[in-house]
Amino acid sequence: MELPFFYLFSTGIIVASILMVTRANVIHAALLLVLTFFLLSGVYVLAGAEFLAVVQILLYAGGIMVLYLFSIMLMNVDVSVRLRQYHRQTFFVVIIAVALAVEVWLVLARGEAYPDYKGFAWFVGATPGNVEALGSVLYTKYLFPFEVASILLLAAMIGAIVLAKRTIDR
Amino acid sequence: MIPELIAAFLKIALVLGVISLVVAYLTYLERKIIGHIQMRMGPMRVGWHGLLQPIADGLKLFLKEDIIPAKADKIVFVIAPIMVLVPAFVVYSVLPFDKNFYITRVNVGLFLVLAVSSLGVFGIVMAGWASNSKYSLLGAFRSAAQMLSYEIFLGFSLVGPIMLAGSLDFQNIVEAQADVWFVFYQPVAFIVFFIAALAETNRIPFDLPEAETELVAGFHTEYSGMKFAFFFLAEYASIMAISTVGISVFFGGWGGIDAIPLPGIVWYLLKMAVLIFVFIWIRATLPRYRYDQLMRVGWKFMFPLAILNIFVTGLLKLLFI
Amino acid sequence: MVGGVESSSRIERITTVPGTEELIVNMGPQHPSTHGVLRVILKLEGETVKDVDCDIGYLHRGTEKIGENITYTMFIPYTDRLDYIAAPSSNLAWVQAVESFFDWEIPDRALFLRTIVGELSRIASHLLWLATHALDIGAMTVFLWCFREREMVLDLFEMAFGARLTVNAFRLGGLHQDVPPEFLVEARKFINLFPSRVDDYETLLTENRIWLQRTRGVGVISAEDALDYGMTGPILRASGVKWDLRRAKPYAAYPYVDFTIPVGENGDVYDRYLVRLVEMRQSAHIIDQCLDMLPGGPVSCKTPRTIKPPAGEIYHSIENPKGEFGFYIVSDGSETPYRVKIRPPSFINLAGLKKMCVGEFLADVVAIIGSIDIVLGECDR
Numbered sequence: 001m002e003l004p005f006f007y008l009f010s011t012g013i014i015v016a017s018i019l020m021v022t023r024a025n026v027i028h029a030a031l032l033l034v035l036t037f038f039l040l041s042g043v044y045v046l047a048g049a050e051f052l053a054v055v056q057i058l059l060y061a062g063g064i065m066v067l068y069l070f071s072i073m074l075m076n077v078d079v080s081v082r083l084r085q086y087h088r089q090t091f092f093v094v095i096i097a098v099a100l101a102v103e104v105w106l107v108l109a110r111g112e113a114y115p116d117y118k119g120f121a122w123f124v125g126a127t128p129g130n131v132e133a134l135g136s137v138l139y140t141k142y143l144f145p146f147e148v149a150s151i152l153l154l155a156a157m158i159g160a161i162v163l164a165k166r167t168i169d170r
Numbered sequence: 171m172i173p174e175l176i177a178a179f180l181k182i183a184l185v186l187g188v189i190s191l192v193v194a195y196l197t198y199l200e201r202k203i204i205g206h207i208q209m210r211m212g213p214m215r216v217g218w219h220g221l222l223q224p225i226a227d228g229l230k231l232f233l234k235e236d237i238i239p240a241k242a243d244k245i246v247f248v249i250a251p252i253m254v255l256v257p258a259f260v261v262y263s264v265l266p267f268d269k270n271f272y273i274t275r276v277n278v279g280l281f282l283v284l285a286v287s288s289l290g291v292f293g294i295v296m297a298g299w300a301s302n303s304k305y306s307l308l309g310a311f312r313s314a315a316q317m318l319s320y321e322i323f324l325g326f327s328l329v330g331p332i333m334l335a336g337s338l339d340f341q342n343i344v345e346a347q348a349d350v351w352f353v354f355y356q357p358v359a360f361i362v363f364f365i366a367a368l369a370e371t372n373r374i375p376f377d378l379p380e381a382e383t384e385l386v387a388g389f390h391t392e393y394s395g396m397k398f399a400f401f402f403l404a405e406y407a408s409i410m411a412i413s414t415v416g417i418s419v420f421f422g423g424w425g426g427i428d429a430i431p432l433p434g435i436v437w438y439l440l441k442m443a444v445l446i447f448v449f450i451w452i453r454a455t456l457p458r459y460r461y462d463q464l465m466r467v468g469w470k471f472m473f474p475l476a477i478l479n480i481f482v483t484g485l486l487k488l489l490f491i
Numbered sequence: 492m493v494g495g496v497e498s499s500s501r502i503e504r505i506t507t508v509p510g511t512e513e514l515i516v517n518m519g520p521q522h523p524s525t526h527g528v529l530r531v532i533l534k535l536e537g538e539t540v541k542d543v544d545c546d547i548g549y550l551h552r553g554t555e556k557i558g559e560n561i562t563y564t565m566f567i568p569y570t571d572r573l574d575y576i577a578a579p580s581s582n583l584a585w586v587q588a589v590e591s592f593f594d595w596e597i598p599d600r601a602l603f604l605r606t607i608v609g610e611l612s613r614i615a616s617h618l619l620w621l622a623t624h625a626l627d628i629g630a631m632t633v634f635l636w637c638f639r640e641r642e643m644v645l646d647l648f649e650m651a652f653g654a655r656l657t658v659n660a661f662r663l664g665g666l667h668q669d670v671p672p673e674f675l676v677e678a679r680k681f682i683n684l685f686p687s688r689v690d691d692y693e694t695l696l697t698e699n700r701i702w703l704q705r706t707r708g709v710g711v712i713s714a715e716d717a718l719d720y721g722m723t724g725p726i727l728r729a730s731g732v733k734w735d736l737r738r739a740k741p742y743a744a745y746p747y748v749d750f751t752i753p754v755g756e757n758g759d760v761y762d763r764y765l766v767r768l769v770e771m772r773q774s775a776h777i778i779d780q781c782l783d784m785l786p787g788g789p790v791s792c793k794t795p796r797t798i799k800p801p802a803g804e805i806y807h808s809i810e811n812p813k814g815e816f817g818f819y820i821v822s823d824g825s826e827t828p829y830r831v832k833i834r835p836p837s838f839i840n841l842a843g844l845k846k847m848c849v850g851e852f853l854a855d856v857v858a859i860i861g862s863i864d865i866v867l868g869e870c871d872r
Binding site: 025027028031050051054055057058061062063065066069070073130131 | 245249276277281284285286288289291292311314
Binding site: 204207208209210374375377378453454455456457458459460461462463 | 538625628629630631632634635636639695696699701702704705852854855
């Protein structure tokens with residue numbers, strides 16, 4: 001049952017991403033990115049990480065993309081709509097893309113050798129929901145990175161407020 | 171496999187149909203209640219005491235000419251009302267109406283509701299963009315900023331009851347309130363939740379972005395006909411959805427008093443009726459906040475209150491429970 | 492429904508200094524919040540108002556010129572259309588202005604009836620002001636409640652004069668005919684009912700936190716500035732100046748009645764709201780006293796068939812609900828005036844709009860215009 005949905009989601013992601021990088025209209029590209037994130041959260045659900053799926057929608061699609069859209073819209077529209085999306089560095093792009101593709105194939109090939117690999121933070125014992133598993137690990141074993149991340153976010157927030165305020169109090 | 175799918179589709183069709191009809195009649199109810207508060211009758215002509223008014227309004231909007239401004243971005247213009255309406259309805263897929271009556275049960279149900287309703291902001295921003303006027307775009311931004319801010323408070327106010335229930339699943343939360351409803355344990359959280367719900371759905375006293383049409387072009391100026399109707403359908407659908415969330419989290423969902431034996435869904439409908447009445451009552455009574463006052467109330471008053479609530483709940487839970 | 496009215500705003504962007512942006516926003520002339528056909532051109536920087544310019548004249552009908560071509564009695568219906576919200580007040584100003592050319596003995600009953608009708612029109616005007624002002628700020632219910640009371644006043648007018656709005660109430664020398672006895676009974680009923688209704692409005696608004704935040708400290712004008720601009724009426728009183736023509740230069744039956752004049756402290760929108768509420772209550776009190784003291788007798792004195800004031804000029808004003816409403820008449824001895832000049836309170840009060848609005852937010856402009864209480868009929872004439 002999961003397989004048709006997985007194909008549906010992944011085809012959607014591929015199509016949306018390709019469309020996104022080929023659009024001339026920046027707003028359309030941003031909306032396609034939102035669609036990509038939405039379909040990606042579907043893939044997360046299929047992988048059993050439903051909490052992460054919801055967070056993906058809430059933060060990425062619902063928060064970050066709205067702010068992207070704000071800044072896109074506040075720029076001068078005419079210029080951005082007519083910006084050419086293709087640069088003259090096609091040669092270097094092809095080299096880097098080939099390198100990336102080789103790396104991804106290597107990773108996938110090695111995965112076949114470890115079929116039972118389950119990752120670091122697997123909850124030992126009865127399998128609870130994704131939320132409980134995440135919570136129990138995040139606040140005990142990975143508490144320090146969690147706090148560091150929140151302080152980083154706080155610094156970024158303060159910086160943004162200070163920068164924005166400065167332009168008003170001229 | 172297949173029978174489950176068919177059952178799911180049937181349930182979806184039923185809920186969608188019922189919700190659409192109820193949302194349409196919610197507009198009628200609002201006009202009637204506000205009318206009576208204002209010493210007048212509300213709709214009386216179409217059908218007995220105006221009962222066919224929503225159908226007449228729906229027909230009118232459906233048959234109106236569909237105007238798309240020449241300079242607007244056509245794709246975005248058409249998508250915007252859809253992006254507002256769809257999240258408002260998708261939310262109903264996880265909402266419980268009774269112990270066994272729900273479309274689906276997800277163990278992150280409450281969280282999903284918050285996430286999906288945050289997608290409604292896109293529709294508003296897109297609508298402001300599509301009207302091709304910088305000032306109405308800014309009006310749409312302010313509405314979006316208001317909704318984003320109050321979504322945060324909404325979420326934070328729900329953390330307290332989640333801590334008490336120990337789960338994000340609606341069914342678990344409702345069952346955890348079998349003895350005492352959470353509104354008695356978390357009154358502060360309920361107040362913050364209710365005010366945030368008013369702001370989320372752009373109701374008075376927080377409807378300045380909508381009333382901006384009095385002064386400058388609001389975000390839905392260029393819309394007519396069915397697209398215009400979508401915006402307001404979405405508003406009423408989200409009022410009902412947020413009321414359901416509030417009832418499930420604070421008022422015991424479908425649970426009732428054991429002394430009076432009524433099916434769960436009846437209890438749910440009764441509580442819903444009371445909560446929606448309060449929404450409408452507030453609309454008839456209060457003036458509206460100015461935008462900066464609205465944001466100040468949110469960030470300087472409700473946000474610290476919500477955080478304090480979480481802190482105190484956590485402390486009490488650690489020490490006593 | 493609320494907020495669904497389309498606006499006719501036209502935006503031009505003017506870039507002055509690189510980095511700053513000044514927006515010009517046009518409010519009106521068709522606009523739900525400008526109380527008539529008023530066009531206000533606002534220059535904004537961000538959310539703050541930098542400059543305000545009023546474009547009036549959309550309701551200009553050449554009333555002053557018309558006055559030069561018709562007789563004094565024929566002009567009375569034209570005065571109805573000046574301040575159409577409180578038509579008897581405008582009638583009263585004109586009628587008393589012309590009567591001051593002569594020294595007729597206006598009978599006491601006429602004086603008291605004029606006072607009663609004048610104060611009823613003050614109540615009607617303030618009710619309409621409160622209804623529209625509250626609606627602009629978002630309190631929809633007050634709008635309908637005020638109109639319920641205003642209906643009662645308009646019914647009283649219809650009983651006495653045959654018309655609700657443009658009443659053509661008074662004549663040179665008194666009234667046209669006596670009021671029917673039901674008028675006095677219904678007026679008494681209304682006066683008994685009215686204070687509790689004003690209490691209802693106060694319950695909804697006066698202590699309401701949102702109302703206070705929207706009106707306190709908004710649109711402040713100091714007493715000196717108000718006097719400089721020549722403002723009169725509730726605006727002047729809200730800024731702290733105790734000036735009311737009913738006390739300073741009494742007319743009609745005002746010397747015989749007892750009432751207080753409300754004075755505000757800060758000169759903001761909230762004070763103007765409070766001043767007008769108290770004035771409504773005081774009007775009811777005045778009507779109460781007049782009904783008690785109402786003498787019998789004729790309602791008009793004998794006047795000549797054709798009114799030909801002696802050559803000369805005269806200025807006479809009364810305390811209109813909106814301010815000092817006056818007529819300056821130049822007579823050349825004939826049946827028609829040589830020149831009629833109207834002193835419109837709305838026009839002069841509106842001149843202070845810029846002073847009150849600069850530095851405030853865009854959303855406050857609507858509240859401030861509402862608090863000035865303008866009627867375009869008398870502003871444009």
